[in-house]
Amino acid sequence: MMPAPAFAGPPPTTVAAGQPDNAGPPDNAAPADRLKKLGKALVTAKDLPAGFKKQEDTYLVEMFRAMLGERRPGADPCVVPAKAKQTPGRPPAEPVKAGEPKAPAAKKPAGPPAAAALFFHEEKAVVAVETLAITGEETAVDMVNDLDLVLNKCPVVEAEGVKVTMRSLDWDPLLGDKSRTVGMIMMMNLDGVEMTMHGKLAQVAYRDVSMVVGLVGAAEPQDRHLKKIAGAAVRKLVASADLFATESTQEP
Numbered sequence: 700m701m702p703a704p705a706f707a708g709p710p711p712t713t714v715a716a717g718q719p720d721n722a723g724p725p726d727n728a729a730p731a732d733r734l735k736k737l738g739k740a741l742v743t744a745k746d747l748p749a750g751f752k753k754q755e756d757t758y759l760v761e762m763f764r765a766m767l768g769e770r771r772p773g774a775d776p777c778v779v780p781a782k783a784k785q786t787p788g789r790p791p792a793e794p795v796k797a798g799e800p801k802a803p804a805a806k807k808p809a810g811p812p813a814a815a816a817l818f819f820h821e822e823k824a825v826v827a828v829e830t831l832a833i834t835g836e837e838t839a840v841d842m843v844n845d846l847d848l849v850l851n852k853c854p855v856v857e858a859e860g861v862k863v864t865m866r867s868l869d870w871d872p873l874l875g876d877k878s879r880t881v882g883m884i885m886m887m888n889l890d891g892v893e894m895t896m897h898g899k900l901a902q903v904a905y906r907d908v909s910m911v912v913g914l915v916g917a918a919e920p921q922d923r924h925l926k927k928i929a930g931a932a933v934r935k936l937v938a939s940a941d942l943f944a945t946e947s948t949q950e951p
Contacts, residue, residue: 733942737831737908738814740939746931748924751818751827776845777853811838811909825916825924829932832909839876839904846879846902860888868899870922874933875905880925901929905936906943 744753813832820827834842849856849865856863868880883898899920900913912929914920936942 733833734812734814736939736942737812737833740831740936740942741814741816742829742928742932742935743816744818746928746935747818747827748820748927750820750822752821754817754819754826776849777856823916824918825914825920827924827928828911828913828915829928830911831936833907834909836876836904836907839907839909842909843877843879843902843904846881850879850881862886868922868925870926874901874929875903875910875936878903880929882919899925901925903929903933903936905933908936908942910936 744751811832811834813830815828815830818827819825850867854865856865863883863885865881865883868882871880872878878901880899880901883900885896885898887894887896896915896917897919898913898915899922900911903910903912910932912925912932914925914928
């Protein structure tokens with residue numbers, strides 16, 4: 700697996716690939732059965748172009764969700780969070796002296812109830828990610844609008860050692876209720892090593908669910924792959940009628 704940093708905002712609480720995330724606080728909760736249905740609405744390897752294999756690494760899911768621009772609802776899309784300035788890699792355990800109690804880990808801010816799946820194409824060195832989050836209808840649309848704001852106001856975002864340039868894609872159909880597709884170039888300096896990565900994503904709002912489908916690779920991902928994966932993801936979400944049978948009209 701190729702190394703890659705996280706440059707965008709903190710994603711919802713870490714989830715296992717393809718599994719629902721219900722670690723949010725009570726006011727952010729969704730019925731357990733709905734969270735299970737959310738996980739089932741994700742694409743599988745059968746829905747993707749040949750060569751993509753599912754990855755179960757929870758850390759990689761979180762990292763690539765962040766790379767593809769997933770941000771906490773309501774955050775300023777033009778502000779790079781502090782986490783983006785950290786050198787990527789699994790955080791080392793804090794040393795604890797014998798006999799000393801270990802300090803409790805700081806609680807992560809919980810995001811919206813979410814599920815994610817990650818796939819890797821070894822031959823092309825491309826990662827594909829899909830995330831689904833129950834954000835509420837208004838927030839799902841706002842997150843699409845955030846991309847428009849980024850493209851118009853701050854298409855180039857910089858943090859320490861990271862520079863991200865975003866652009867509109869020529870392929871920008873209406874997916875779901877509202878959507879936007881973007882391409883990005885991520886230039887990084889990791890411990891003195893220059894690295895450039897390319898990404899393409901589709902941000903989609905459908906009813907009260909926010910969807911992100913993205914590709915990241917050392918070379919520019921193919922448009923046809925984004926078209927096929929995004930199309931399959933939207934069709935599967937729209938066909939998941941049971942997911943919306945108990946849909947709440949309130950923002951979580």
